[in-house]
Amino acid sequence: DAKDFERATKLAKEAIAEYPDHLLAWYLLGQAAMARSQWDEAVNAFSNVTKRYPKSFAAHRDLGLALSNTGRVNEAKAALETALSLRPDNDDTRVRLAFMLYEKGQRDAALPILERLASGSSSTPEVYLLLARAYYERNDLPASEKAFAKAVALRDDGKTWFNLGVVRLRLSDHMGAQASFRKAAEHPETREQANRELDKLREAGRLGTK
Secondary structure, three states, X not given: OHHHHHHHHHHHHHHHHHOOOOHHHHHHHHHHHHHOOOHHHHHHHHHHHHHHOOOOHHHHHHHHHHHHHOOOHHHHHHHHHHHHHHOOOOHHHHHHHHHHHHHOOOHHHHHHHHHHHHHOOOOOHHHHHHHHXXXXXXXXXXXXXXXXXXXXXXXXXXXXXXXXXXXXXXXXXXXXXXXXXXXXXXXXXXXXXXXXXXXXXXXXXXXXXX
């Protein structure tokens, strides 16, 4: 509730006014600012935590998220990497870092992070979807097919089945493409598009037998 966040902001600022080094108050101020999408205020608050307590994983992580929303990608990357240096096994933060880099156009930097997550058997479908797209853009179709297949094994999704079908078609795996398009046709959002591709494959099959 917006009023709750406003109240939390007011209480945190009152605590900071009396105790300028109150870490929890600064952190709560940052959380309340993020909840209100006040990204610059959040950056300032979390920076005050990291300045006073450089070993705060949560503050570095949330500082990175706030910075990414202000468009300061390199600073956000540095903050998230610092968080990971404090907790190297925190894959949730590694996922956030990879997604941010990918979305902000730094795909070459995102790729090795995504590959590390995949090699660690990540259960996040989006990891494999981004990998599949990155490999497709590099024209590495076998790797793209493998990543799309892993994504759809984790979450049944019409668009993913359709994209898997497209990749398999480009690999000349017609049977695999048909199977993927059939699965895509089971989903309302991709049914019409998938059925068109299935019709094309059937027509090509008929022509090939003449």
